[in-house]
Amino acid sequence: MSADFQLSLNTGTTRNLTLQEAVDATARAGLGHIGVWRDRVAEAGLEEAARMISRAGLQVSSLCRGGFLTATDEAGQRAALEDNRAAIREAAALGTGELIMVVGGLPAAAHVLGGTGDRGDKDLVAARARVADRLAELVPFAREHGVRLVLEALHPMYAADRAVLSTLKQALDxxxxxxPETVGVVVDTFHVWWDPELEAQIARAGAEGRLASYQVCDFNLPIAADALLSRGMMGDGVIDFATIGRWVAAAGYTGPVEVEIFNQEIFDQDADVTLAVMKQRWASLVLPSLTGEPARAPA
Amino acid sequence: MSADFQLSLNTGTTRNLTLQEAVDATARAGLGHIGVWRDRVAEAGLEEAARMISRAGLQVSSLCRGGFLTATDEAGQRAALEDNRAAIREAAALGTGELIMVVGGLPAAAHVLGGTGDRGDKDLVAARARVADRLAELVPFAREHGVRLVLEALHPMYAADRAVLSTLKQALDxxxxxxPETVGVVVDTFHVWWDPELEAQIARAGAEGRLASYQVCDFNLPIAADALLSRGMMGDGVIDFATIGRWVAAAGYTGPVEVEIFNQEIFDQDADVTLAVMKQRWASLVLPSLTGEPARAPA
Structure with a gap:
């Protein structure tokens, strides 16, 4: 294969950096792409963020994130739609067509976690139906702005508090x-590596023209005390990147590959170190699976 | 419906008790069934365990657990088969037809967790194929002993270190x-509540005559620092028992319902308190869903 796969830093990996610092580190590492979170963009200001990314010669591989569509009340639903329209406008202004969507959890989760929210609402079937409804309401606006809503299936351990969308099949459904140019899906290895249907659903995503993003990080063990921080550098956990990468390439994906790692140790280390290790692991574990070369042991 | 659903204590819920203490607490609470773990049976001795359970007027709803079938080497595979044959004999001696099977994880998980094991073996597809192979080797022995191998899909957060069997669909496949009288499946709410295919697969399990056990506990948030201990008392977490119970009853399940909770707070409290709360939550949250009555708020 001759596809020119490109590594991209997702700013979630370098959470302690400002957008300018993350852009500088990405450019210094010789990468051409960056995936950006809305909070860092908001701090910099949208126009200034677009300018600084462009000045550094980078392209935005995706904007993280829209979503949180499971509110039960009208005011909550209206607020969610408004926030997602803002995210769509931001994606367009940053020159990316891909807006990652984390669809939100059960109303009851907020109650269980913090004593707020609706204790009674544990109805997962209904929460999932609300996601489909809100998505349909957002599609025309996204289409007008040339932005694709990229549905992210999250690991089932986050089904209650982050995303009731739990498998790639469900995202495609x-x-x-x-x-397909307005609603796609992302394959994030951390979230989907365990799925017995993964090969078939990646192939389906490709065949339907919806494979909008490939994000890589590892699944570390033991699960971190804060379960959101269990993501690890490729090679440090249990994920078989060789196999999943082969499936992604076979499905026709040729876009940038984002590394998004939430991990306290990685947040705390120098970003240049993080990027250097990222590049090594990319070259040894991820890129060969996409190009069809045999994997190499990390240097 | 007129089915006579019965509550059963799984001894995993009262981990600090000896088998005799757990049997006494179960009988004192007026329950007719107990689900037992092999470690507690071994401590008591198999024949004495069978006698003490019978003396207390209890029936064994299931034996936990066989499995751990993913070894790559011949010695490991032989040891696993031998251990599972022992578990089958124990189930028969205890008068239960149901042996719960936790199939085992990836060889690489032991390495990632503790620096032992095969660092390289992250091949999930191959590990799953080994499970199917070992299962086929065990079936004749189980059949001769009138014991059903009850496949347990574990939550995907345990896919690496506990069970590469991650969904009810996969278990049924x-x-x-x-x-069906030799290989069945268990629906454990903690492990499968998030699954978008759950309703369809529970119905399939019923239609195929493979729905061998229903185990209930809640999914607590936040996930416990030791992820194995995130199971909670029904009503304390995010699971919609009303809906899942309705699906289980609609699939024709009428057997005992085990409560299996691994939770440090519950391990540490008086077992009579645990059983009293269990009975309340059973009556208010679980039994009504099975019998078709409306759920009641816990007393």
Missing amino acids: YAAPHP | YAAPHP
Whole structure:
């Protein structure tokens, strides 16, 4: 294969950096792409963020994140739609067509976690139906702005508090009523590596033209005390990147590959070190699987 | 419906008790069933365990657990088969037809967790194939002993270190080549509540005559620092027991319902308190969903 796969830093990996610092580190490491979180963009200001990324010669591989569509009340639903329209406008202004969507959890989760929210609402079937409804309401706006809503299946351990969208199949089923250029899916290895249907659903995503992003990081063991921080550098955990990468390439994906790692040790280390290790692991564990070369042991 | 659903204590819930103490507490609470773990049976001695359970007027709803079938080397595979044959004999001696099977994880998980094991073996597809192979080797022995191998899909957060069997669909697919009286499945709410295919797969399990056990506990948030201990008392977490119970009853399940909770706070409290709360939550949250009555708020 001759596809020119490119490594991209997702700013979630370098959470302690400002956008300018993350852009500088990415450019210094010789990468051409960056995936950006909205909080860092907001701190910099949208126009200034677009300018600094462009000045550094980088392209934005995706904007993280829209979503949180499971509110039960009208005010909450209206607020979610408004926030997602803002995210769509931001994606367009940053020159990326891909807006990653984390769809939100159960109303009851907020109650269980903090004593707020609706204690009674544990109805997962209904929460999932609300996601499909809100998505349909957002599609025309996204389409007008040339932005794709990229549905992210999250690991089932986050089904209650982060995303009731739990498998790639389910993401593709939700995308199905909408045009592939407006609703896609992301394969994030951490979230989907365990799925017995993964090969078939990656192939389906490719065949349907919805494979919008490939994000890599490892699944570390033991699960971190804060379960959100269990993501690890490729090679440090249990994920078989060789196999998943082969499936992603076979599905026709040729876009940038983002590394998004939430991990306290990585947050705390020098970003240049993080990027150097990222590049090594990319070259040894991820890129060969995409290009069809045999994997190499990390240097 | 007129089915006479019965509550059963799984001894994993009262981990600090000896088998005799757990049997006494179960009988004192007026329950008719107990689900037992092999370690507690071994401590008591198999024949004495069978006698003490019978003396107390209890029936064994299941034996936990066989499995751990993913070894790559011949010696490891032989040891696993031998251990599972022992578990089958124990189940028969205890008068239960149901042996719960936790199939085992990736060889690489032991390495990632503790620096032992095969660093390189992260091949999930191959590990899953080994499970199917070992299962086929065990089926004739189980059949001769009138014991059903009950495949347990574990939550995907344990896919690396506990069970590469991650969904009820996958469990049923593995069971499919074998007679339903010899290979069944268990629905454990903690492990499967998040699954978008759950309703359909529970119905399938019923239709195929493979729905061998229903185990209930809640999914607590936040996930415990030791992820194995995130199971909670029904009502304390995020699971919609009303909906899942309705699906289980609709699939024709009428057997005992085990409560299996691994939770440090519950391990540390008086077992009579645990059983009293269990009975309340059973009556208010679980039993009504099975019998078709509306759920009641816990007393």
